[in-house]
Amino acid sequence: MIMIKIKELEFMKIKKLEKEYPFILSFFENNKLDIEGYGEFTLEEYLKHFTPEDKEEWAVDTEKIKLDLETYLNQMIEFLGLKKDTIDSITIVSGKDKYGNLENFNELTIYKSEIVAIVGATGSGKSRLLADIEWTANKDTPTQRRILINGKVPDPSFRFSTSNKLVAQLSQNMNFVMDLTVKEFLELHAQSRMIDEEEGVIEKIIEAANELAGEKFDLDTQITGLSGGQSRALMIADTAILSTSPIVLIDEIENAGIDRKRALNLLVNEEKIVLMATHDPTLALMADKRIVIKNGGIYKIINTDREEKIILKKLEKMDAIINTMRADLRKGKIVNYSPFS
Numbered sequence: 001m002i003m004i005k006i007k008e009l010e011f012m013k014i015k016k017l018e019k020e021y022p023f024i025l026s027f028f029e030n031n032k033l034d035i036e037g038y039g040e041f042t043l044e045e046y047l048k049h050f051t052p053e054d055k056e057e058w059a060v061d062t063e064k065i066k067l068d069l070e071t072y073l074n075q076m077i078e079f080l081g082l083k084k085d086t087i088d089s090i091t092i093v094s095g096k097d098k099y100g101n102l103e104n105f106n107e108l109t110i111y112k113s114e115i116v117a118i119v120g121a122t123g124s125g126k127s128r129l130l131a132d133i134e135w136t137a138n139k140d141t142p143t144q145r146r147i148l149i150n151g152k153v154p155d156p157s158f159r160f161s162t163s164n165k166l167v168a169q170l171s172q173n174m175n176f177v178m179d180l181t182v183k184e185f186l187e188l189h190a191q192s193r194m195i196d197e198e199e200g201v202i203e204k205i206i207e208a209a210n211e212l213a214g215e216k217f218d219l220d221t222q223i224t225g226l227s228g229g230q231s232r233a234l235m236i237a238d239t240a241i242l243s244t245s246p247i248v249l250i251d252e253i254e255n256a257g258i259d260r261k262r263a264l265n266l267l268v269n270e271e272k273i274v275l276m277a278t279h280d281p282t283l284a285l286m287a288d289k290r291i292v293i294k295n296g297g298i299y300k301i302i303n304t305d306r307e308e309k310i311i312l313k314k315l316e317k318m319d320a321i322i323n324t325m326r327a328d329l330r331k332g333k334i335v336n337y338s339p340f341s
């Protein structure tokens with residue numbers, strides 16, 4: 001099985017590749033590729049620096065180098081037993097509802113980059129499902145559900161590992177109590193996750209967070225001074241960009257004053273599995289499928305079809321109208337225009 005894909009490495013700097021896979025140096029040596037002085041170049045930039053004359057003279061075939069490098073790295077990782085566990089899917093295996101009835105499905109597998117919404121009446125058991133996933137339930141929660149990772153019962157160490165967290169949670173209450181600036185807060189996070197290019201990553205997070213939040217903030221803002229929407233935007237950007245957790249669980253992002261569509265896209269682009277409990281029709285239809293919960297049990301699983309996606313476009317237009325009106329009201333404008341014409 002291929003663990004590492006060359007596509008994931010192309011934009012890594014040579015010095016980082018060297019640090020992460022020290023044995024890569026022998027590959028460069030054996031292929032007569034001189035990387036001296038190219039530490040700050042990404043692999044892609046390095047391979048592009050050869051002129052057509054160089055390529056001819058040294059018989060450099062960059063596409064072949066990439067393929068060979070992918071094979072070499074995967075073989076070495078396998079050989080050295082450095083296998084990194086990647087998570088491609090989670091499976092929910094059915095249990096029982098609040099009345100002890102069997103749930104109305106057998107198994108549901110959710111893959112990387114999929115968004116699944118969880119809908120249902122208040123108190124129906126949406127948060128319970130998220131909690132089952134977080135705990136990788138193994139018939140040891142009130143629902144008796146089981147959660148499989150890559151089709152297998154996961155090692156229970158997942159539950160207690162802090163470095164290898166399976167799940168990142170984003171919940172409605174995101175109150176910061178620490179007296180730090182946004183920069184200090186992100187630095188702490190980056191350091192605890194052993195990120196090399198701290199500055200770059202922090203910039204990327206703040207940029208993404210500001211795209212999500214209505215009101216912009218900067219690195220020197222105190223986190224305790226952020227509004228609800230801003231702190232939520234910061235946490236979403238931080239989770240998408242810094243967190244290595246492959247699964248993101250969201251318990252309601254409505255009313256947060258952030259661009260929810262962008263937020264979801266940001267999370268999904270980072271190849272995460274996203275599950276969100278929601279009462280919001282736009283969010284529910286943005287998902288690839290939705291789980292309907294009734295009396296604590298999964299009652300239906302519905303794929304969002306083409307017709308619903310067309311309705312979603314209309315809903316998004318309505319949301320845009322509401323957002324504009326909200327912004328205008330906030331600015332003290334009179335909304336004597338008809339947004340529906």
Ligand SMILES: Nc1ncnc2c1ncn2[C@@H]1O[C@H](COP(=O)(O)OP(=O)(O)OP(=O)(O)O)[C@@H](O)[C@H]1O
Pocket residue numbers: 096097098099120121122123124125126127128129142143277295296297
């Ligand atoms: N299958 C089940 N068996 C036993 N208890 C359950 C089951 N599912 C949910 N519950 C319990 O029912 C209660 C309400 O569930 P939960 O908080 O998940 O609802 P919710 O849909 O998230 O509600 P809200 O929309 O108000 O946030 C919780 O105490 C939960 O533990």
